[in-house]
Amino acid sequence: MDAKEIIARRVAQEVQPGMLVNLGIGLPSMVANFVPDDLHVFFQAENGVIGLGSRPPEGMEDRDLTDAGGGFVTAVPGAASIDSAMSFGLIRGGHLDMTVLGGLQVDEKGHLANWMVPGKMVPGMGGAMDLVAGAKRVVVAMVHTAKGNSKIVPECTLPLTAARRVSLIVTEMAVIEPTQAGLVLRERGPGVSVEDVQAATAARLIVQGDVPEMTLPA
Amino acid sequence: MDAKEIIARRVAQEVQPGMLVNLGIGLPSMVANFVPDDLHVFFQAENGVIGLGSRPPEGMEDRDLTDAGGGFVTAVPGAASIDSAMSFGLIRGGHLDMTVLGGLQVDEKGHLANWMVPGKMVPGMGGAMDLVAGAKRVVVAMVHTAKGNSKIVPECTLPLTAARRVSLIVTEMAVIEPTQAGLVLRERGPGVSVEDVQAATAARLIVQGDVPEMTLPA
Amino acid sequence: MKRAIRPEEAAEMIPEGAFLLIGGFMGVGTPHRLIDAIVARGVGGLTLVNNDTCRPGQGVGKLIDAGLVDKAIVSHIGLNPVTQKKMIAGEMQVELVPQGTLVERIRAGGVGLGGVLTPTGVGTLVEEGKQVLDIDGRKFLLEKPIRGDFALLDARQADYVGNLEYSLTAHNFNPIMALAADTVIAEPHHIMPVGVISPDAVKTPGVLVDYLLERAH
Amino acid sequence: MKRAIRPEEAAEMIPEGAFLLIGGFMGVGTPHRLIDAIVARGVGGLTLVNNDTCRPGQGVGKLIDAGLVDKAIVSHIGLNPVTQKKMIAGEMQVELVPQGTLVERIRAGGVGLGGVLTPTGVGTLVEEGKQVLDIDGRKFLLEKPIRGDFALLDARQADYVGNLEYSLTAHNFNPIMALAADTVIAEPHHIMPVGVISPDAVKTPGVLVDYLLERAH
Numbered sequence: 121m122d123a124k125e126i127i128a129r130r131v132a133q134e135v136q137p138g139m140l141v142n143l144g145i146g147l148p149s150m151v152a153n154f155v156p157d158d159l160h161v162f163f164q165a166e167n168g169v170i171g172l173g174s175r176p177p178e179g180m181e182d183r184d185l186t187d188a189g190g191g192f193v194t195a196v197p198g199a200a201s202i203d204s205a206m207s208f209g210l211i212r213g214g215h216l217d218m219t220v221l222g223g224l225q226v227d228e229k230g231h232l233a234n235w236m237v238p239g240k241m242v243p244g245m246g247g248a249m250d251l252v253a254g255a256k257r258v259v260v261a262m263v264h265t266a267k268g269n270s271k272i273v274p275e276c277t278l279p280l281t282a283a284r285r286v287s288l289i290v291t292e293m294a295v296i297e298p299t300q301a302g303l304v305l306r307e308r309g310p311g312v313s314v315e316d317v318q319a320a321t322a323a324r325l326i327v328q329g330d331v332p333e334m335t336l337p338a
Numbered sequence: 339m340d341a342k343e344i345i346a347r348r349v350a351q352e353v354q355p356g357m358l359v360n361l362g363i364g365l366p367s368m369v370a371n372f373v374p375d376d377l378h379v380f381f382q383a384e385n386g387v388i389g390l391g392s393r394p395p396e397g398m399e400d401r402d403l404t405d406a407g408g409g410f411v412t413a414v415p416g417a418a419s420i421d422s423a424m425s426f427g428l429i430r431g432g433h434l435d436m437t438v439l440g441g442l443q444v445d446e447k448g449h450l451a452n453w454m455v456p457g458k459m460v461p462g463m464g465g466a467m468d469l470v471a472g473a474k475r476v477v478v479a480m481v482h483t484a485k486g487n488s489k490i491v492p493e494c495t496l497p498l499t500a501a502r503r504v505s506l507i508v509t510e511m512a513v514i515e516p517t518q519a520g521l522v523l524r525e526r527g528p529g530v531s532v533e534d535v536q537a538a539t540a541a542r543l544i545v546q547g548d549v550p551e552m553t554l555p556a
Numbered sequence: 557m558k559r560a561i562r563p564e565e566a567a568e569m570i571p572e573g574a575f576l577l578i579g580g581f582m583g584v585g586t587p588h589r590l591i592d593a594i595v596a597r598g599v600g601g602l603t604l605v606n607n608d609t610c611r612p613g614q615g616v617g618k619l620i621d622a623g624l625v626d627k628a629i630v631s632h633i634g635l636n637p638v639t640q641k642k643m644i645a646g647e648m649q650v651e652l653v654p655q656g657t658l659v660e661r662i663r664a665g666g667v668g669l670g671g672v673l674t675p676t677g678v679g680t681l682v683e684e685g686k687q688v689l690d691i692d693g694r695k696f697l698l699e700k701p702i703r704g705d706f707a708l709l710d711a712r713q714a715d716y717v718g719n720l721e722y723s724l725t726a727h728n729f730n731p732i733m734a735l736a737a738d739t740v741i742a743e744p745h746h747i748m749p750v751g752v753i754s755p756d757a758v759k760t761p762g763v764l765v766d767y768l769l770e771r772a773h
Numbered sequence: 774m775k776r777a778i779r780p781e782e783a784a785e786m787i788p789e790g791a792f793l794l795i796g797g798f799m800g801v802g803t804p805h806r807l808i809d810a811i812v813a814r815g816v817g818g819l820t821l822v823n824n825d826t827c828r829p830g831q832g833v834g835k836l837i838d839a840g841l842v843d844k845a846i847v848s849h850i851g852l853n854p855v856t857q858k859k860m861i862a863g864e865m866q867v868e869l870v871p872q873g874t875l876v877e878r879i880r881a882g883g884v885g886l887g888g889v890l891t892p893t894g895v896g897t898l899v900e901e902g903k904q905v906l907d908i909d910g911r912k913f914l915l916e917k918p919i920r921g922d923f924a925l926l927d928a929r930q931a932d933y934v935g936n937l938e939y940s941l942t943a944h945n946f947n948p949i950m951a952l953a954a955d956t957v958i959a960e961p962h963h964i965m966p967v968g969v970i971s972p973d974a975v976k977t978p979g980v981l982v983d984y985l986l987e988r989a990h
Contacts, residue, residue: 140763160557162763166872167798167824168942170761183801184929184943190799190852195941197751198717200758203944203976204798204824205880208873209667212893213735215764242860242869243851245899246825250873253893254668283896358980378774380980384655385581385607386725388978401584402712402726408582408635413724415968416934418975421727421759422581422607423663426656427884430676431952433981460643460652461634462608463682468656471676472885501679660886669877670890670906670913689887691917696887700908712973723973756929756940757974 121336123263123292126309129154129336131220131261131290135161139217140210142166142251145189148220148261162196164216166207166247171199188247208247212254219255221248223262223289225276228323230285230298232260233278245281252282264291270322272296272303293317294325295334302326307334339554341481341510344527347372347554349438349479349508353379357435358428360384360469363407366438366479380414382434384425384465389417406465426465430472437473439466441480441507443494446541448503448516450478451496463499470500482509488540490514490521511535512543513552520544525552557750558718558762560770563593566741570594570706573601573626577662577704577733581607582635583615585726587710587743589769591618600624605662605702607655607729608632609639620648629702631655654682657699659732665701666735672699707737711760714744715753718762727759734760743769774967775935775979777987780810783958787811787923790818790843794879794921794950798824799852800832802943804927804960806986808835817841822879822919824872824946825849826856837865846919848872871899874916876949882918883952889916924954928977931961932970935979944976951977960986 121129124147132154135141142164143149152172155161163172165187172187173194181192202210210216225233232252235245252258262271272289289296294317295307305325308317314331339347342365350372353359360382361367370390373379381390383405390405391412399410420428428434443451450470453463470476480489490507507514512535513525523543526535532549567590570576580586586606595618604625610617619625620639627649633639642648653661660672673696677683687698709730712723720742722730734740742765784807787793797803803823812835821842827834836842837856844866850856859865870878877889890913894900904915926947929940937959939947951957959982 165942167801168944169755170763171755182941184940186799186801186942188798190801195755198715198719198762199755200719200761201755201939201941201944202761203939203948204872204876204946205667205949206761208876209663209735210761210763212668212873212891213666214668215735241851242857242867244825244847244849244869245871246849246851247872249871249897249899250893253895254873279898280896282893383725385584386727387972388980389972400724402723404582404584404725406581408584413972416932416936416979417972418936418978419722419724419727419972420978421722421731422655422659422729423732423884424978426659427880427952428978428980430656430674430885431883432885433952460640460650462630462632462652463654464608464632464634465655467654467680467682468676471678472656497681498679500676660884664890668892670892670908670911673881673887673890673915675885675887689915691887691915694887698890698906698908721973756938 124150126292126336127261127290130295130334131259134218134259134288135159140164140170140215142216142219142255144221146222148222151220151261164210166211168202168204168207169195169199170202171196208250211250214254214256216255218257218259219251220259220261221251223260223271225271225273225278226260226286226289227273227276228302231276232281232286233276234281236279248281252284252286258286260286260289262291264293264320270320272321272323274323293320296325304328305331307332309334310336342368344510344554345479345508348513348552349477352436352477352506353377358382358388358433360434360437360473362439364440366440369438382428384429386420386422386425387413387417388420389414426468429468432472432474434473436475436477437469438477438479439469441478441489443489443491443496444478444504444507445491445494446520449494450499450504451494452499454497466499470502470504476504478504478507480509482511482538488538490539490541492541511538514543522546523549525550527552528554557716558765558768560747560768562770563589566590566767566769567593567597569739570599572599574706575603575704577605577707577737578616579709579728579730579733580615581728583610585710585728585730586615587708588615589772590708590741590743591616595619595622598622601626603627603629605629605704609636611635612638627651629653631658659729661699661702662729662736663732665703666732669701671701674699702736704737705739707733707740709734709740709742711742711744713746713748714742714768715748715750717750718765718768719753719758720744720760720765721753721757722759731759734764740765741767741769747771774933775982775985777964777985779987780806783807783984783986784810784814786956787816789816792820792922794822794924794954795833796926796945796947796950797832798945800827802927802945802947803832804925805832806989807925807958807960808833812836812839815839818843820844820846822846822921826853828852829855844868846870848875876946878916878919879946879953880949882920883949886918888918891916919953921954922956924950924957926951926957926959928959928961930963930965931959931985932965932967934967935982935985936970936975937961937977937982938970938974939976948976951981957982958984958986964988
């Protein structure tokens with residue numbers, strides 16, 4: 121199993137029945153593949169649909185039905201079209217149960233940075249600032265390191281996405297919960313030791329008792 | 339012709355082709371009867387329809403289609419249903435070309451009072467404060483006196499509906515335009531002299547040259 | 557999927573002193589069966605947010621008649637002499653709010669904004685006790701958000717996901733109130749199977765709705 | 774009744790330096806024929822408000838390619854390297870706005886509110902230079918309204934009154950932008966006779982729309 125699939129499978133376990141969930145583009149969008157249908161979860165695409173479905177069969181794409189990354193999608197039975205004011209009204213108003221976002225850095229305070237690298241890359245925040253400020257639960261899904269450097273750092277050096285503490289960080293090496301006291305290591309990745317995780321992490325991790333390995337049912 | 343019909347007919351002349359117009363309940367609502375169909379005017383009822391039509395035939399009333407006074411209405415071809423946020427978004431946002439409202443008092447500054455009489459009657463402002471604050475043009479349609487007392491006064495003694503100067507006052511005796519300088523008498527009612535109007539008016543009226551009599555084509 | 561419940565079940569969820577947002581404008585777009593069930597149960601001390609207090613014996617006016625409302629936050633009470641009488645007698649508090657301000661305050665509560673900056677009411681009694689902001693040379697009142705414990709809505713049609721459609725002038729406050737309460741109960745005239753309402757026809761996404769009232773028999 | 778005009782007629786109305794609100798999200802729900810006509814005319818100095826700047830050669834990206842845009846007010850430019858290059862070279866100004874803040878700022882401009890009080894962006898770079906209000910113990914940024922000279926909209930269907938319907942994820946900013954410009958031009962895929970669209974299906978009332986683009990041949 122590659123790193124991204126480990127992450128997507130583990131994040132999928134955070135999804136509870138009946139939730140409204142927003143998945144960011146890229147890695148977070150893979151989470152949908154591992155959420156069982158019988159949970160009756162609704163996925164929101166912030167560009168305007170609640171009840172996002174999978175990719176349509178070849179030739180049945182509709183130019184007016186895409187996800188936030190511009191990819192063609194379908195709508196599930198019971199879907200609703202919404203405009204951007206309603207879409208972000210749901211997000212900012214606390215109606216979104218969970219958002220899963222990628223990250224460039226997360227720090228010991230649980231702050232996320234994911235929208236720009238000054239002088240290098242300025243994609244813009246898109247909906248990320250509203251999502252992190254407004255969703256009930258914010259899960260950061262990202263690979264543990266970038267070019268060998270830890271993405272989990274003592275303090276973000278990149279501009280923050282929000283002043284709010286995120287709820288959970290899921291990488292292929294660890295599940296980490298930011299708390300008032302700091303970053304608590306909750307789970308280890310498959311075949312990874314606590315020492316391995318700390319060695320790959322620039323931030324200080326709090327280890328309480330035995331740290332179980334992720335369970336990733338097929 | 340009774341006083342109310344004079345007022346309604348005269349106010350109807352203020353309506354220009356293609357306007358969006360809101361008529362208050364009571365006397366103002368009579369204005370619609372005198373606006374020619376070929377002006378293609380849309381009437382808004384602030385409770386939720388643009389394209390208010392006349393009363394439906396007996397037995398064809400719909401409990402979900404009423405005007406702001408709760409009376410059964412119809413919708414014209416091209417009508418649109420709107421919720422209260424859109425309805426007042428149109429009003430506050432300057433999209434409403436004209437509103438016609440009743441009044442308890444209007445004063446020399448052009449201030450309108452029409453939502454309460456302290457200690458006596460507190461109907462509430464309903465949509466009136468938004469309408470007076472937001473409509474492009476505010477026309478007050480009211481009988482000239484109440485129980486022998488002038489409703490056009492030097493200064494309102496009743497609580498104001500808005501700090502904004504209204505655009506025009508139409509009574510059965512006069513058409514009066516509030517200006518920076520004061521209340522300018524623009525027209526006299528049928529068979530009424532300038533002296534008659536001033537005698538029935540507590541506020542000072544500005545008379546410039548010859549004041550024509552209202553023309554009220556059948 | 558949302559369970560369709562009986563009016564009495566819905567009424568039983570509402571405790572004494574609850575803060576209720578109820579859709580409707582002079583009784584149009586009001587959930588009448590829910591109101592009857594609340595009156596039948598008789599639990600009071602309620603705060604009521606509605607456009608108005610309707611007329612005695614009609615719509616939310618029934619809640620006033622039954623003495624269940626301690627406070628009404630409304631834009632108009634002119635057609636309900638019972639409300640006026642109770643207000644003057646001090647049996648009931650009435651907060652009068654300009655209609656456009658009322659709906660925006662509820663929207664702000666529902667979409668997570670800190671308040672509403674409106675020109676409506678500047679220079680009137682409505683300004684009293686409120687912060688006035690000068691923004692680029694114009695004055696605006698800062699009006700606070702409103703949220704309720706319950707929103708009770710009338711809808712033309714629903715599906716079992718909870719998606720709602722409204723009809724003509726029965727929209728009024730319903731789609732906005734759907735955003736602004738902890739528990740949202742809708743009383744649809746019809747409930748359709750999931751999948752038959754076009755996504756483009758949905759005005760309140762089902763994720764906002766907690767319970768549907770079963771259809772009238 | 775609204776006249777249906779040709780794309781070139783619409784483009785000719787738009788003067789140098791105009792402030793344009795254009796519907797769309799990565800080109801979905803964007804008035805493509807209008808954009809082509811503006812590019813063909815080649816009058817620049819424009820300010821563009823859109824969710825993003827799309828991709829090079831697509832949607833509003835064509836306006837960037839042609840060098841017609843002096844300033845873009847958008848939430849995302851990550852998929853358009855041309856925008857990034859021009860921004861870094863100082864050929865174009867880019868104001869990045871959180872997406873939910875952007876749509877509310879346009880709404881505030883359209884419905885006559887003095888600004889938006891949002892928690893989004895508090896404690897980030899977005900806060901810089903803005904008033905922060907403490908309301909009942911929580912912090913909110915005061916974000917200013919946005920209005921345009923023109924709103925250019927994509928719609929699924931119109932009637933000759935100008936009523937508009939939108940489709941699926943092609944709604945996005947269109948219904949809100951319809952409220953917030955001096956002149957509103959809509960590019961519908963279909964135009965129907967007056968009276969055949971249900972009032973309940975209308976999402977933008979025709980009174981907001983000034984011109985319709987004639988149908989593609």
